[in-house]
Amino acid sequence: MxxxxxxxxxxxxxxxxxxxxxxxxxxxxxxxxxxxxxERPDLGRVSFGPHPFGQDAFGFDSSGYxxxxxxxxxxxxxxxxxxxxxxxxxxxxxVSDVVVENYSAGVLARWGWTYETMKAVKPDIxxxxxxxxxHRGPYRDYRTFGPTVQALSGLTYLSGFPGERPAxxxxxxxxxxxxxLAAIAVLMALYQRKQRGYGEYVxxxxxxxxxxLTGTAILDYQVNGRPSAPQGNHSNxxxxxxxxxxxxxxxxxxxxRWVAIACYTDDQWEAFVATVGSPAWTxxxxxxxxxxxxxxxxxxxxxxxEWTRPQLxxxxxxxxxxxxxxxxxxxxxxxxxxxxxxxxxxxxFPEVIHPKLGEFPMDGQPINLSETPGGIRRHGPLWGExxxxxxxxxxxxxxxxxxxxxxxxxxx
Amino acid sequence: xxxxxxxxxxxxxxxxxxxxxxxxxxxxxxxxxxxxxxxxAGTNTRCIGPFVDDIPDPERxxxxxxxxxxxxxxxxxxxxxxxxxxxLELAAGADxxxxxxxxxxxxxxxxxxxxxxxxxxxxxxxxxxPWGPDGPYANFATGxxxxxxxxxxxxxxxxxxxxIPPVRPGANHSFHIASHHAVIGxxxxxxxxxxxxxxxxxxVAVHDCASVCVEFAATHWFYTQRFVERQTGRHAHPQFxxxxxxxxxxxxxxxxxxxxxxxxxxxxxxxxxxxGLGELFDQFGDATDRFARGSEVLAAYEALVAEMDSExxxxxxxxxxxxxxxxxxxxxxLDDPHATDRGFFQVIEHxxxxxxxxxxxxxxxxxxxxxxLARAPRLGEHNAEVYSALGYTPAELTxxxxxxxx
Numbered sequence: 052m053x054x055x056x057x058x059x060x061x062x063x064x065x066x067x068x069x070x071x072x073x074x075x076x077x078x079x080x081x082x083x084x085x086x087x088x089x090e091r092p093d094l095g096r097v098s099f100g101p102h103p104f105g106q107d108a109f110g111f112d113s114s115g116y117x118x119x120x121x122x123x124x125x126x127x128x129x130x131x132x133x134x135x136x137x138x139x140x141x142x143x144x145x146v147s148d149v150v151v152e153n154y155s156a157g158v159l160a161r162w163g164w165t166y167e168t169m170k171a172v173k174p175d176i177x178x179x180x181x182x183x184x185x186h187r188g189p190y191r192d193y194r195t196f197g198p199t200v201q202a203l204s205g206l207t208y209l210s211g212f213p214g215e216r217p218a219x220x221x222x223x224x225x226x227x228x229x230x231x232l233a234a235i236a237v238l239m240a241l242y243q244r245k246q247r248g249y250g251e252y253v254x255x256x257x258x259x260x261x262x263x264l265t266g267t268a269i270l271d272y273q274v275n276g277r278p279s280a281p282q283g284n285h286s287n288x289x290x291x292x293x294x295x296x297x298x299x300x301x302x303x304x305x306x307x308r309w310v311a312i313a314c315y316t317d318d319q320w321e322a323f324v325a326t327v328g329s330p331a332w333t334x335x336x337x338x339x340x341x342x343x344x345x346x347x348x349x350x351x352x353x354x355x356x357e358w359t360r361p362q363l364x365x366x367x368x369x370x371x372x373x374x375x376x377x378x379x380x381x382x383x384x385x386x387x388x389x390x391x392x393x394x395x396x397x398x399x400f401p402e403v404i405h406p407k408l409g410e411f412p413m414d415g416q417p418i419n420l421s422e423t424p425g426g427i428r429r430h431g432p433l434w435g436e437x438x439x440x441x442x443x444x445x446x447x448x449x450x451x452x453x454x455x456x457x458x459x460x461x462x463x
Numbered sequence: 464x465x466x467x468x469x470x471x472x473x474x475x476x477x478x479x480x481x482x483x484x485x486x487x488x489x490x491x492x493x494x495x496x497x498x499x500x501x502x503x504a505g506t507n508t509r510c511i512g513p514f515v516d517d518i519p520d521p522e523r524x525x526x527x528x529x530x531x532x533x534x535x536x537x538x539x540x541x542x543x544x545x546x547x548x549x550x551l552e553l554a555a556g557a558d559x560x561x562x563x564x565x566x567x568x569x570x571x572x573x574x575x576x577x578x579x580x581x582x583x584x585x586x587x588x589x590x591x592x593p594w595g596p597d598g599p600y601a602n603f604a605t606g607x608x609x610x611x612x613x614x615x616x617x618x619x620x621x622x623x624x625x626x627i628p629p630v631r632p633g634a635n636h637s638f639h640i641a642s643h644h645a646v647i648g649x650x651x652x653x654x655x656x657x658x659x660x661x662x663x664x665x666x667v668a669v670h671d672c673a674s675v676c677v678e679f680a681a682t683h684w685f686y687t688q689r690f691v692e693r694q695t696g697r698h699a700h701p702q703f704x705x706x707x708x709x710x711x712x713x714x715x716x717x718x719x720x721x722x723x724x725x726x727x728x729x730x731x732x733x734x735x736x737x738x739g740l741g742e743l744f745d746q747f748g749d750a751t752d753r754f755a756r757g758s759e760v761l762a763a764y765e766a767l768v769a770e771m772d773s774e775x776x777x778x779x780x781x782x783x784x785x786x787x788x789x790x791x792x793x794x795x796x797l798d799d800p801h802a803t804d805r806g807f808f809q810v811i812e813h814x815x816x817x818x819x820x821x822x823x824x825x826x827x828x829x830x831x832x833x834x835x836l837a838r839a840p841r842l843g844e845h846n847a848e849v850y851s852a853l854g855y856t857p858a859e860l861t862x863x864x865x866x867x868x869x
Contacts, residue, residue, distance in 0.1 A: 185805060205791055210633055215622070235827070238650035239493055272793075
């Protein structure tokens with residue numbers, strides 16, 4: 052049995068934040084119906100790649116990215132801009148528990164659907180919107196994607212070396228995290244509904260979600276008057292030194308290779324010193340205590356890197372870890388899928404067959420439930436794959452009605 | 464708005480360090496009664512700064528304050544027999560236990576999942592570990608930097624110049640990622656409890672969670688065996704892409720992108736004329752011309768942004784429908800009209816230690832039953848009320864204290 056098999060989700064998720072939310076729900080068995088229209092195709096289908104056989108090799112079924120983020124879901128073609136679609140959506144609402152969307156504010160409302168109109172059809176419906184700025188407030192009409200959310204919230208600012216440009220995040224971290232937070236909101240609202248019987252409208256703002264992750268800096272500013280600041284790869288809180296990323300011997304095709312090393316305690320430092328062979332510099336007075344090491348970190352970093360540079364990153368990691376020193380390769384995806392023995396042990400990249408693309412690895416589901424495990428049961432849905440089945444079997448529509456909807460352009 | 468909260472009535476016992484304190488906080492802020500179990504000397508996260516007035520003290524850690532709002536604190540020493548008995552009693556009366564103990568260490572003293580679920584079959588126990596309960600790296604030393612490196616996240620973050628090391632984004636995000644998954648696993652297991660009639664064990668490893676939080680890096684490798692290359696202030700990608708952050712007049716950076724939309728381009732040209740840079744922009748033709756001369760356009764952007772404030776770029780760009788932004792600092796939101804209008808920050812008093820402080824509210828606005836934050840607990844602040852609710856008398860509590868159990 053799947054733990055969320057009694058939950059049906061109407062999913063207007065597109066690009067990534069919405070799909071990440073409903074991927075989590077679908078992995079645990081929720082019946083996620085992805086509502087898609089050619090009028091507004093998911094960016095995940097059309098522009099986010101890679102498309103291993105070309106952008107249009109299989110129409111809207113060409114994207115590996117889409118497959119990865121939409122496994123276990125169903126695809127229903129429904130053009131919400133078409134007046135005839137409204138009745139279909141009303142019928143779906145009546146048999147659903149949750150509506151999730153990550154459009155900018157106002158899109159669903161333009162189609163006539165707000166929490167109030169949804170509630171009129173399904174009184175205990177749970178509606179989670181997740182626009183960047185949220186649906187209320189002076190910036191409610193602002194449009195964002197991951198990098199905008201990260202820039203505005205302060206996450207970008209906090210990533211980089213002092214005095215350099217912000218390095219930021221090299222991907223849409225807040226699309227992942229926005230998705231996690233929306234899934235949490237759905238599950239909390241389901242818990243609430245079970246206990247008390249009512250639904251909820253959750254106005255999730257991805258910018259607010261990002262700001263919550265910077266709370267310590269916000270308190271430090273208020274209490275100590277200290278502006279937030281990027282720390283490079285150093286760590287003041289908790290204090291640690293060395294705490295950095297160090298160059299190693301280049302591997303495959305001259306790619307730069309790096310290892311992360313962190314010593315939070317004197318024990319770890321002593322184990323580090325023993326592993327590097329106790330050269331003279333390690334007994335320098337500047338490095339005698341954690342705080343003095345922290346205050347001389349730039350010098351320390353150079354010396355540590357002299358030791359790592361002629362070595363393979365994996366060798367550095369193994370030698371240090373064997374001595375109990377926190378160390379880890381800056382892994383790329385070849386490392387993650389081919390060399391990381393722990394991820395292999397945990398089965399984190401299962402191979403899944405897609406009827407058009409073929410067999411490829413996917414991100415595994417990292418939450419392991421002992422009694423009712425989730426997981427990947429099926430590839431991402433083909434374009435409109437479940438339209439007819441849902442209308443016929445779930446909503447009980449007769450063939451003539453489906454034909455009429457098709458003729459009206461509601462199902463494309 | 465109601466004073467009821469979504470998780471009212473849910474009882475959670477938390478024995479967690481920085482890997483999962485965020486999980487307990489998210490549950491507590493939404494109404495769960497989260498009892499934080501601490502060793503008599505306090506959870507080690509009380510020693511993580513910054514501190515109020517930079518005075519290190521377990522009751523002055525801003526890190527601890529932020530990650531432990533709305534919880535109650537009891538002390539308990541699991542190395543004592545009485546401490547273990549209290550732990551079992553607390554878990555027997557709880558819906559959820561969230562723990563980050565070293566794998567196997569609770570079982571070794573007879574108070575792990577097997578013992579707790581025997582006493583309370585409905586219990587959901589969520590264990591967050593660095594690498595998983597077993598396996599080749601199970602005993603590897605950890606830390607956020609190490610996790611962020613091993614996950615592939617850091618491989619995507621840094622600068623165009625690859626002689627500069629890749630960068631760990633600030634704050635302990637691998638622990639945020641793991642905590643989000645811990646909350647999801649916990650709530651899914653609670654949902655299933657009603658169907659299967661019992662609780663279960665939820666196993667969440669930081670490494671697993673962070674390794675599937677990498678967006679395109681994974682799919683480019685899965686499908687085309689291509690690496691993504693880190694690039695300054697923008698997405699890592701198999702190819703180098705156009706720069707998208709520019710230094711503004713106010714010393715902050717702004718995001719701005721190339722556009723094929725002639726209406727937007729016309730607006731940018733107007734701004735350029737206002738700034739006395741008209742000639743620089745008038746030289747460009749239609750979108751085809753502009754994209755063919757991408758580096759010249761970016762140089763022109765750079766000159767224009769230098770004459771404008773970052774916030775101006777953001778707001779004016781948004782009025783054109785562009786997803787541009789400003790690179791803000793977190794504290795910039797404290798007095799922001801949008802955050803104020805939404806009631807995002809919540810004020811918490813810290814009598815005798817600090818003035819009232821604004822905390823970021825829950826990351827999801829439940830409109831009818833919103834979350835509510837309360838001050839993080841002092842060490843053992845709730846010993847008397849929690850242990851007396853278990854039926855212990857003040858005299859017994861005194862004894863527990865004397866024998867070092869609490």
